[in-house]
Amino acid sequence: MLIMNNVSRIYRNDTIQTHALRDFSLAVKSGEFVAVTGPSGSGKSTFLNVAGLLDNFDQGEYTLDGVSVHGLKDDELSKLRNEKIGFIFQNYNLIPDYSIFDNVDMPLRYRGFNNAERKRRVEQALEKVGLASRASYLPSQLSGGQQQRVAIARALAGEPKILLADEPTGNLDSLMARQVMELLHNLNKEGTTIIMVTHDPDQAKEVSRNVQIIDGEISDFRIYAPLQQQDAEQTLTPAKQMEVVDA
């Protein structure tokens, strides 16, 4: 589903250049739920931004669902983002003066679906996150957990191949965080590939694989149940990661 090979991202200003990702290699199979952990400033968000085509990379190769993204034009990248990726942000990123329906409808507008198809998909996505009855509400009329579920519905409406979640429970209390995590696990069980950046080690252990990033490099790579409880060697090549995951 996602293969990064020796990807580097360097931020430069007049005096300093910072390696946010350094020869970063990772492979994620279809149907996996991968947690990405690491201290602040380690490069987790940069990885997620590069993976989600929200940021460029300077070196290396990146293939998403069989498409090499290097050198793609803006409209090709937009199409990939729209059709293959669903984003879940820590701050939900809902438009405050749009109804829940309109927020979920947003990505579908750029997909060119007709009204009936969009309506069907929005209603289905809201049904899936348990908010079908709140379609006409404004985000401010919902709790934090509900808003994050709306953001998940927005990510799901386009039926993406992969969900990228940036600390999706970071702004939620434990009860709401639990609900959101359950929802993500259910989606993963239904076959959705998920990559989630998190600070919470317990959440990281709940998923099939944990990738720890320090200083822009993978420092630890663990496979958890139900796939296999096993410590893996550090900074595996994507091919090796595939082998380990398959084992």
Place this chain on the structure above:
Amino acid sequence: MLSYNLKLALQSFKRAPSLYFLVLLTLSIGVGLLCANLALVSSMAGDPIAEKSDTLFHVSMNTWPGEQPPAEPFHLLRYRDAMQISNSNIAKHSAIFYASGVYARDAQATSLKRFDSNVRATTPGFFALTKAPFAHGSAFAKSSGMEVVIGDELNKKIFAGSNSVGKTLELDGELLTIVGVLKPWFLRPLFYHATEGRAFNLTDDIYVPLETAIDLGWSNHARTSSTVSYKGIEFSRDRNVFYLQAWVQLENSAEQQAFQSYLDGYSQTLQDAGEHPHAIRNELRDVNAWLAQLKIVDQKVLAFTLASVLFLCVCVFNASSLLLSRFHSAKFEVGLRRAIGASNKHLLLQGLTESALLGLIAGVFSLLLSWLFLKLSTEFLPDLANLAVLEPKLLLLGMVLALCTAISSALYPLYRANRYTISAELK
């Protein structure tokens, strides 16, 4: 997608009404002021009879009998020179005329109220030459006779706009029968009499046969030059009194050459007879060349128009600056839309739709402001009254200008909005 973009534009206006109102006001004032000035320039510099302006020629001659002739061939003719033109049979139409004025009333009316009216004393060819539009009746057929054609305005004043053909007017005590009534008729500039600061006067109230007006002694209300003293205009026919203007319609260059030769031959005959000592210089100028020679476009208005173009540029920069701040504050939404699949092209179209809608609203406002500016101009400068007109082409131009300026104002902010990486916009 257009309907969605329009919906987004309206939502955007709703989010920052004060800012968009300022942008609207800034652009409307700039465009409105420029349109008001362009309306004046357009009236001044327009071709009043475009369909035939290149075939109508004003005649200037150099037949001044004194030792000190005008520096250029004189635009005023004496009666016998003018008649020479009228009788040439080369021109398809010719018009010889002078301006006068009378008090007019309905001869059958019980009311003694009279209306101060401008008179054009002219040969009948005037109507065909100027394409004067008739509502009722027709032109008088001869240069003499107690007949008149009246304009729409006077017909409304005296006869409430009804068909007054056959009715009798009392003009300075003389009774003349109406044979024709014109439709509303606007010539900007009034090309047939653009001298003596009359280029932007209205068309005349009354058209009377030339010989009749001379016989009745209706004095010339424009410039007269003479080398002799005379008691009244009725005694001017055989004297060196220059007060008539002449226009001819010449269909092609062969006719122009023939007519020029005819004039030059006539002048030569006069010179040979010792009637004037000057070089043979007769000039034919078509409508636009004649108006250009008279320099009827006010240089001050031109300068002010240029200033209003610069002012509009300042308005565009201001609007652009306001929109830049607006787009900057909407950076997060731009980033979000790009993250979920909007391409730069989608966002550019969204931005352009918003600016186009803004431009259309600004267009309406700017035309209202233009009208207001022109109204105010005529309050302070009554001479501009006949010029301060927003013609349909200017209404269209105003809308197009507003649209273009609104889009121009948004171009840089749109460029900036799509310049950052999405992750930076979402921070």
